[in-house]
Amino acid sequence: MAGNPPVAVQQYGQSIWYDNIRRSMLENGELQQLIDHSGVLGITSNPTIFQKAISSADDYDQAIASMLELDAESIYERLAVDDIQRALDMLRPIYDRTGGRDGYVSLEVSPLIANDSETTVAEAKRLFTTLNRPNAMIKIPATAAGIPAIEAAIAAGINVNVTLIFGLENYVEVAEAYIRGLERRRAAGGDVTGIASVASFFLSRIDTLVDKMLDNNIRAAQGRDLARVALNNKLKGKTAIANAKVAYKHFKSVFYGERFAALKVEGAMPQQLLWASTGTKNPAYPDTMYVDNLIGRDTVNTVPPETLVAFKDHGTVAPVLGENVSEAEAMLDMLAEVGIDLAQITARLQQDGVEAFVDSFSALIDQIEARRSVLQTGVIREQESVIGAHSEQVDISIHMLEAEHTNARLWNRDGTLWRDHPVVSSKIAGALGWLDPLASIDFARLERLGAAVKGSYDAVVWLGMGGSAQPAAVYSQAIGAQPGFPTFYLLNTTDPDQIAWVEAAINLDRTLFVVASKSGVTYETLALYRYFFEKAGHDGKRFVAVTTAGSPLDQVAQANQFREIFHDSPDSLGSYSALGYVGWVPAALLGADLERLRASVERMLKASGAQIMAASHPGILLGTVLGVVSASGQDKLAVATSPSVAAFSSWIEHLIAESTGKEGRSILPVTGGTVGKPHDFATDRLFVFIRVEADDNSELDSALAALQGAGHPVITLRLRDVYAISGEFFRWMYAAVIAAKLFQVNPFDAPNINEGRQIFDRLLENLRREGKLPTLMPIAQSEQADLFVSDQLAPALRELARNQGFDSKTVVGLLAAQLNGTAAGDFFAILPYLPQTDSLKTSLEDARRRLRHATRRAIALSYGPEYLHNTGQLYKGSGENGVFIVITSEKANAIPIPGESFGFTDAHLALALSDVEALQAQGHRVLHLHGHSSESAVQAFSDAVNLVVARRM
Numbered sequence: 001m002a003g004n005p006p007v008a009v010q011q012y013g014q015s016i017w018y019d020n021i022r023r024s025m026l027e028n029g030e031l032q033q034l035i036d037h038s039g040v041l042g043i044t045s046n047p048t049i050f051q052k053a054i055s056s057a058d059d060y061d062q063a064i065a066s067m068l069e070l071d072a073e074s075i076y077e078r079l080a081v082d083d084i085q086r087a088l089d090m091l092r093p094i095y096d097r098t099g100g101r102d103g104y105v106s107l108e109v110s111p112l113i114a115n116d117s118e119t120t121v122a123e124a125k126r127l128f129t130t131l132n133r134p135n136a137m138i139k140i141p142a143t144a145a146g147i148p149a150i151e152a153a154i155a156a157g158i159n160v161n162v163t164l165i166f167g168l169e170n171y172v173e174v175a176e177a178y179i180r181g182l183e184r185r186r187a188a189g190g191d192v193t194g195i196a197s198v199a200s201f202f203l204s205r206i207d208t209l210v211d212k213m214l215d216n217n218i219r220a221a222q223g224r225d226l227a228r229v230a231l232n233n234k235l236k237g238k239t240a241i242a243n244a245k246v247a248y249k250h251f252k253s254v255f256y257g258e259r260f261a262a263l264k265v266e267g268a269m270p271q272q273l274l275w276a277s278t279g280t281k282n283p284a285y286p287d288t289m290y291v292d293n294l295i296g297r298d299t300v301n302t303v304p305p306e307t308l309v310a311f312k313d314h315g316t317v318a319p320v321l322g323e324n325v326s327e328a329e330a331m332l333d334m335l336a337e338v339g340i341d342l343a344q345i346t347a348r349l350q351q352d353g354v355e356a357f358v359d360s361f362s363a364l365i366d367q368i369e370a371r372r373s374v375l376q377t378g379v380i381r382e383q384e385s386v387i388g389a390h391s392e393q394v395d396i397s398i399h400m401l402e403a404e405h406t407n408a409r410l411w412n413r414d415g416t417l418w419r420d421h422p423v424v425s426s427k428i429a430g431a432l433g434w435l436d437p438l439a440s441i442d443f444a445r446l447e448r449l450g451a452a453v454k455g456s457y458d459a460v461v462w463l464g465m466g467g468s469a470q471p472a473a474v475y476s477q478a479i480g481a482q483p484g485f486p487t488f489y490l491l492n493t494t495d496p497d498q499i500a501w502v503e504a505a506i507n508l509d510r511t512l513f514v515v516a517s518k519s520g521v522t523y524e525t526l527a528l529y530r531y532f533f534e535k536a537g538h539d540g541k542r543f544v545a546v547t548t549a550g551s552p553l554d555q556v557a558q559a560n561q562f563r564e565i566f567h568d569s570p571d572s573l574g575s576y577s578a579l580g581y582v583g584w585v586p587a588a589l590l591g592a593d594l595e596r597l598r599a600s601v602e603r604m605l606k607a608s609g610a611q612i613m614a615a616s617h618p619g620i621l622l623g624t625v626l627g628v629v630s631a632s633g634q635d636k637l638a639v640a641t642s643p644s645v646a647a648f649s650s651w652i653e654h655l656i657a658e659s660t661g662k663e664g665r666s667i668l669p670v671t672g673g674t675v676g677k678p679h680d681f682a683t684d685r686l687f688v689f690i691r692v693e694a695d696d697n698s699e700l701d702s703a704l705a706a707l708q709g710a711g712h713p714v715i716t717l718r719l720r721d722v723y724a725i726s727g728e729f730f731r732w733m734y735a736a737v738i739a740a741k742l743f744q745v746n747p748f749d750a751p752n753i754n755e756g757r758q759i760f761d762r763l764l765e766n767l768r769r770e771g772k773l774p775t776l777m778p779i780a781q782s783e784q785a786d787l788f789v790s791d792q793l794a795p796a797l798r799e800l801a802r803n804q805g806f807d808s809k810t811v812v813g814l815l816a817a818q819l820n821g822t823a824a825g826d827f828f829a830i831l832p833y834l835p836q837t838d839s840l841k842t843s844l845e846d847a848r849r850r851l852r853h854a855t856r857r858a859i860a861l862s863y864g865p866e867y868l869h870n871t872g873q874l875y876k877g878s879g880e881n882g883v884f885i886v887i888t889s890e891k892a893n894a895i896p897i898p899g900e901s902f903g904f905t906d907a908h909l910a911l912a913l914s915d916v917e918a919l920q921a922q923g924h925r926v927l928h929l930h931g932h933s934s935e936s937a938v939q940a941f942s943d944a945v946n947l948v949v950a951r952r953m
Contacts, residue, residue, distance in 0.1 A: 005315035006039030006308065012319040013297030015102045016311075017042035019276070019304045022053035023060060023079075026086045038312055041094050041102035043087050044161065044200075044276070044302045046139065047111060047361040050080055055367045055613050064368065065375045072369040079368075080107060081130055088133040095135040100194055100269065102300075106161040107131065108139035111357035120149035121156070128158045134194065137161040141354060142170050142199075147177050150197075154181025155188070159196045161274070164353040166202050167346030171247050174199045175254050178271040182263050193267030198274040198300055201247055203240040203290045204281050205349055210239040211282065213340055232338055237285050239335065239342070241293045242328035248273060248296060249325050255298070274300040279307045288315045296321025370611035379607035379618050379727075382718040385625050386708050394628045397742060401624065402614040410737070411435060411610035418737075418746050431748040433571030434733050437579035437601060440569050446588040449544075449564060450485070453589055457486040459506040460589045463528040464516035464582070465492055466869025467574040468546070470651040471583035471729070472516075475590055477647040478722040482591030486512065492866045494524045494911065496904040497934065498835040499531070500893040508535055514544045514589070516582050518568055520551025523760070524865055527907060529553075530898040533560070546581045573748055574870055575655035578729040587726075597726040604727030608734055619734025622715065626656070626735060627742030629686045629713050630667045636827060636858035638687045639671045640704065642695035644722050646672070649690070652732055653862070654870030659736040659747035661874020667739060668827055668874065670858045673845050675703035678710035682856045684825055688715045692722055752876035752918070756868060760914035767902045773910060780811045784936040784943075785889075787811045788928040790920045797927075806947065811929070815944035818883060818927055819851060820951060825881050827858040830941075832887040833912045834934045836863060847942045854949045865911040872915060876922050884919050887941060888912045889931035 006016040018031075018040045025031045034040040054060050060079055067075050087105045095103025107127055113119045124138040137159040140146050146162070153160050154177070162174045178199075182192045214232045221228040254260060255270035264270070278290035278301055286292070287310040291301055296319055303311065335342055374380050387394065401407075409417055413432045415425030453460065462472045469492040476488040489502050513532050517525045529543075536542050538560070545557035549567040557565045566581040577583070579601060587597055607618055614620045626637065637656060639649040649671035660667045675687075689704050691697055708714040719725065740747035763773060778786035779794050789797055798808040800817045807813030819828070830848060834840055848859045862871050864886070875882060888909055896903045912928070919926045931937020 004037075004039060005311050005317045008317040009295050009301075010039065010041075012295050012317070013299070014295050015041040015300045016308070017044055017102075017104075017274070017300050017302040018308065019044050019278075019302040020049055021045045021083055021087060021105070023063075023083055026083060026090070031087065031090055034308075035090065035094070038308060040308075041098070042091065042300065042302070043105040044139075044274075045080075045084070045106055046108050046163070047357050047364050050076070051360050051364040051367065054079070054364065054371065061371065061375060064371050068372060068376050072365045072372060075368050075372065076365060084131060084136065085133060088131065088135050092133070092135060100135075100196055103135045104137045104159065104161075104196065104198075105135065106137040106139045108163065108357070111141070111354060111361050114141050114143050114354045114358075115145045117145045117149045117152075120146060121152045124149065124153045124158055124160070125156060135159075137196065137198070139163045141350075141357075142174050143350065143354060147173050150174065151177040151181040151184070154178055154195060154197060155184040155190075157185065157190065157195055161198050161200060162271075163200045163276070164202065164350050164357075165199055166206060166349045166353075167343055168243065168247055168250065169343060170346065170350065171199060171201065172250060175251070175271060179254070179260060179263070182268050186263070186266065191267070192263055196269055197271040199271050200274045200276040200302070201244055202277040202349070202353070203244060203275055204277045204279060205353075206240040206243060206346065207237055208281050209345055209349060210335070210340060210342075211236050214338070217338055228338070231334065235331065235334060235338065237282065237289075238331055240290065242331045243342070244273075244275060244294055245321060245325050245328040246332065248299070248321050251298070252322075270298050272298050272300050274302055276302055278302070279304045292316040292320075294321050295319055366611040367613065370609060370613065371616065373606045373609055374612060374616045377603045377607040379604060379731075380616055380621075382720075383618055383621065384716045385621070385713075387625060387629060387713040387715075388711060390625070390629050390632060390713060393632070394624055397624050397628050398614045398620070401620060401738070406738070406741070407612060407614060407617055407620060408610050410734075417741055424746065428746060428748055430571050431573050431576070433569045434576040434579060434730075437572075437605075437730065438598065441581070441584055443584075443594055443598065446584055446594060449585070450588040450591055450594075453486060453512060454484045454591060457512045458510040459489060460486045460512050460514065461489045461491055461502060461506065461532070462514045462516065462586060463491050463525055463532070464514075464546075465522055465524050465866050466654060467577045468516040468518055468522070468525070468582045469866065470575065470647075470654055471578045472586035473647040474645070474651055474725060475583070475587045475592060478645050478725050479587070479590055479592045485589070485591035488586070488590055491528060493836070493863065494527060494865055494904050494908040495833065495835050496891045496893045496895040496908065499528070499895055499904060501835065501837075503535070511536075512542055512544065512563075512589070514546065514585065515553060515557070516546040516585075517551070517553050518548055518570075518573070518577055518582070520547045520553030522869075523764075523907075524911070526553065527897045527900075527904070529556075531895065531904075534898050544585070546585055574658050574750070575651060576733055576748075578651065578733070579726070583726070583729065593723065596723040600724050600727035601730060604730045608730065617734075618731050620738050622717075622731060623735035623738025624742065625713075625715060626667055626686070627739040630660075630739070631742065633825070634684050634686045634713060635667055636685045637667050637669045638675075638681075638685050638858070639669060639690070640675050640687065640700055641690040642692035642697055642700065642719075644692050644695050645690060645719070645725050648725055648728065651729075653860075654867075655732055655736050656739070657871040657874035658750055658753075659740045660743050660745060661871075662745050662749060662751065662877035664877075664879050665743050665745060666874045666878035667743075668858060668860060668878070669871075670827075670860050672861055673848055673852075673859075675700060675707070676849070676852060677703070678707055678712065680853050680856060681707075681712065682824060684858065686713050686715070688717070690717050690719065690728070692719045692724075694721055750873045752922070753869065753873050755876065755921070756872060756914050756918040759917050760911060763910040763914055764907070767906055767910065768900070771901065773906060773913065778930075780809060780814055782811045782940065783932070784940040785811055785929050785931040787814055788916075788930065790926065793925060804951075811940055812943045812947060815885075815927060815929065815941065816947035816951075818925065819855070819944055820948045822855065822857055822883060823881075827860065827882055829860045829862060829875055829882055829884045830887065831862055831864050831867065831884060831915070832938075833864040833908060834887060834889060834937065840934055840938055843938045843942060847938070847945045850949050851945045854945075854952045864915065865908070868911065868915055875924075876918055880923055882924055884924055884926045885941065886912055886916050886926065886928045887931070887937050888928070889934040889937045892933075
């Protein structure tokens with residue numbers, strides 16, 4: 001077949017083998033096609049090939065899943081042996097037809113024993129016996145320890161592929177070892193027929209290294225010695241082929257000579273020269289140069305897939321290997337003239353080759369262990385993304401993250417994943433303590449705390465904000481207080497009416513207070529502490545602190561002899577503290593099964609380990625989908641959850657907002673409320689459903705299926721039970737930093753939160769100095785509420801109301817005008833500084849649902865002041881597409897703050913006003929609605945929504 005070069009070379013005594021193997025090519029007919037149509041007569045493999053095969057697809061998952069009880073090396077061997085045996089059986093007809101000349105498949109002994117002759121021989125015998133096929137070949141490297149092992153293996157009747165030959169001197173040793181092995185076998189009365197061997201001579205790596213040295217010579221001689229420049233240029237790309245030609249000359253002198261003739265008479269086969277590493281690495285060279293120029297009798301060329309395709313398409317077939325040998329020898333001599341020691345280079349390449357195979361083998365074992373972990377935990381099977389047209393870009397991003405070794409670098413705490421500046425990257429590295437969440441947790445101490453509170457207290461009141469409060473909210477809802485454990489109250493607000501409600505609900509004498517603040521300086525938390533510490537008669541034994549060592553709160557707790565002080569790690573910030581003591585202490589106080597929660601975290605850690613490939617990593621997959629889909633414009637993340645873990649969505653809101661909402665970019669989390677129907681949403685949404693299997697999810701399942709059917713991208717995360725929620729903290733933290741990487745923002749930077757804090761500090765100083773907050777003029781007033789906007793927004797808002805036919809002089813009319821006057825891609829943020837009573841929450845959720853239905857806009861609902869600590873970063877740091885409705889009210893209860901000249905009413909309002917000012921300073925549209933009561937404020941907002949709904953009906 002002259003038109004098929006891989007077949008045509010056979011007429012000149014050469015065989016084409018294939019330097020690749022993977023399970024899919026054995027199962028889908030690809031190998032048979034190569035045999036039938038591309039002249040493939042054998043296969044070679046090595047650790048690098050198996051590493052790529054196992055890591056780049058899920059071909060092996062089913063097999064690995066059936067061997068989870070084995071260690072990674074045992075799994076590898078079973079996988080490799082199975083693949084090799086299948087390939088051997090497919091190639092057996094070639095072996096029989098060619099009388100044992102071809103039809104072989106090679107399996108390499110572990111490169112870890114490359115320097116141990118005795119162990120190499122034993123391993124070669126074991127593998128050859130395990131494969132149990134006459135056409136199996138065992139690969140042994142041509143190292144100093146490998147040479148005697150080759151001889152011994154041949155003497156034992158084992159087919160050997162001698163690998164990693166680069167130098168002529170080494171090849172002479174290899175050929176000699178083969179002949180000695182045959183002679184030993186014959187002397188022992190053994191049969192030398194049917195024993196095959198190839199000597200694998202590596203090519204392109206030689207040119208790569210020599211060319212680099214020639215280029216150095218050229219640069220050194222440039223402009224000074226043109227003859228030297230010309231000579232070095234002449235030698236580029238010639239060394240490997242010249243080396244091969246000279247090696248072939250030696251091959252002929254040995255295997256066509258008298259000594260081997262005696263063995264040949266008894267049926268011995270010559271040790272064929274096998275050309276390896278024949279893929280062209282320099283794009284300036286022809287892609288078939290290491291095939292076209294090396295065609296000769298009794299040789300094999302093992303080609304990688306791309307080289308086989310190229311040779312079949314445009315290869316040149318002629319018996320040229322034995323030609324121009326004198327010129328080749330002269331060329332090698334010229335290398336010495338330009339200062340290049342080829343023997344030294346080839347020795348180095350062999351050493352590098354062994355090390356590379358060791359690295360590949362280690363990586364292969366690590367990847368099998370990683371796949372084993374993924375399959376053993378089952379986490380990845382519980383994660384599904386239906387994202388339509390985004391799939392291709394997600395795949396591209398996954399490959400990019402894998403190519404950048406993102407997972408390994410993150411586990412190594414490499415801050416340059418996000419920022420190259422050494423100071424910034426160092427700070428980022430110092431914020432990655434959440435990667436090792438269990439290291440600093442004293443679970444025995446937590447168990448003792450839980451046992452101590454059981455039956456001793458009627459209530460636990462958790463005082464905290466943001467990242468120091470959200471985990472407590474999650475566990476108190478998902479798990480709840482177990483029998484005998486105190487009722488759990490979360491106070492994450494400075495609203496005096498909410499404080500009064502909690503105080504009325506508890507018996508102070510039988511209440512344990514937990515003061516949680518990582519920084520130890522959170523104003524709201526410390527104000528709540530001072531109030532209840534005074535109410536508790538300054539009895540520190542009824543208080544527990546969760547903070548960092550040495551913080552102001554830590555000092556206060558020690559001075560007042562708190563019952564317990566838990567020191568959280570300083571290298572986990574904000575929402576990334578969820579798996580620190582701010583999460584474990586509330587779980588213990590609720591009487592949760594800490595071992596089950598811990599096991600859930602360990603399961604997720606195992607599924608997310610440093611060796612897990614990006615395509616199988618639960619956090620990287622989730623984060624990539626979040627980043628890619630949001631970057632396309634679908635940047636509103638709607639989070640739906642099973643009822644038992646609804647509070648988890650609020651923690652997600654805080655995490656994603658603080659991680660991505662900066663530098664004009666963001667993923668806007670929208671949590672709570674009803675899922676809605678497809679027609680309620682514009683095309684800017686990405687939905688996530690966190691589904692606890694034991695919950696009643698029938699309505700959610702139907703709603704999400706409808707959204708998915710309408711083309712909205714939907715991610716589903718399935719949790720076995722509520723205790724799996726602790727592992728979800730880790731998955732989402734990992735996802736958040738990956739999304740931030742794709743957004744090219746620093747996930748741990750929160751510059752805009754500090755802006756609001758500075759304004760709040762100024763307002764507090766004004767309160768202390770003048771006893772009042774600044775007086776503001778409303779744009780409109782009513783019996784229900786007053787409306788405030790900036791001087792810049794006021795004329796535009798009045799004009800908007802007039803243009804839309806709303807009353808530009810009333811609170812409700814102006815509110816309705818802004819609610820009705822948004823553009824595609826805009827979102828609303830309802831920011832109530834109100835007590836979270838059931839009736840108020842129901843009214844606000846109902847207004848939100850109706851507004852969403854009427855406008856199809858994303859509507860976030862975040863209660864102040866807690867959102868200031870996390871989500872506030874996104875609101876101030878994202879683009880200008882937000883409309884912010886800050887809702888405050890007069891308070892029914894006046895509660896003092898010990899040590900201040902004002903009370904919680906003024907502090908609470910100051911927090912709201914500071915955010916209004918900070919949002920306005922960023923150019924956002926901000927409407928501040930201040931009700932004469934909480935109920936009237938909500939009613940005014942609801943009335944405005946009613947006008948919008950009526951207008952759009």
